[in-house]
Amino acid sequence: MKIGIIGLGSMGQMLVTAFCKSKAVSPKDLLVYNRTREKADRMQETYGVTVASSAEEVGHSADLLFVCTKPLDLLPLVKELSLPSQVHLVSVAAGVSIEDLEAVHTGPVSKVIPTITSQELRGVSLYTCSSRLTGEQQKQFASLLSSIGTAQEVSEQEIETATILTSSGPGLLAGIMESFAQAAVRKSPGLSLDTARKMLVETMLGTAQLLQSEQLGFDQLIERVATKGGITEEGLRVLEKRLPAGFDELFDMTESKHALLKERVKQQAANNQEKGD
């Protein structure tokens, strides 16, 4: 099966890396294209994938086509490609729905929200497929996504909230860790920021491994760490007081941004229809 990837920014490059690293896809079956040629050339040098000379070439040669542009660049590009109806089109764009995709392509379409951590073959790829996919296509697609981490099918109603956990998650966790490290340095200026960051990275890795290998729940891990009447309990009390409101606000704000993006995507599609495209 030929896999095409258009757009080699953060997500396109992650997919090339993850497919090659996992050996789920042979580089000779990967055809890529990016608006700025250098990024595609780098992928060719590193992994031996084929660089196409246009997006059309990718769209018309691939069986499975990942379009990894920003949300507002996606629908006009796909429309322009006039894809053959047998191509399985996959969008990774937040805010672009299955309905939007079905309006610009007559064949099977899916939506995936990948995660940067798939570069390490870990993390969760969220996906939802249109009813135009056969059962076999769905199975093959889920299996491909499973090769670069955990593939989790979700409804479009749930995908936005889940996106914040799995896809924004690595960035949000990095933001939390940076704030944690900076607070440590404010408290103990003798500790360098670099040392504090390294301590936290190692602590995150160990925590994740422990949760997974011991099959501990978060609450069980807390119990193991927070000695009764000890120090951690005090820290947890602060978190319990401050974090729920912060996370509620985070979900409210990201929900609003998703809504704005979806509205812009719909508006763009409506404008194109008016122009008779």
Ligand SMILES: NC(=O)c1ccc[n+]([C@@H]2O[C@H](COP(=O)([O-])OP(=O)(O)OC[C@H]3O[C@@H](n4cnc5c(N)ncnc54)[C@H](OP(=O)(O)O)[C@@H]3O)[C@@H](O)[C@H]2O)c1
């Ligand atoms: N970043 C994440 O963690 C993440 C996670 C889940 C979903 N997503 C979704 O993934 C999509 C891409 O995000 P990103 O972070 O990878 O963005 P990005 O780094 O800005 O990458 C977008 C890429 O698309 C290329 N591009 C734009 N128009 C093109 C065209 N007509 N033909 C070929 N290539 C074109 C750009 O080329 P240039 O080099 O010329 O700019 C750029 O390399 C977004 O829709 C986003 O919602 C991102």
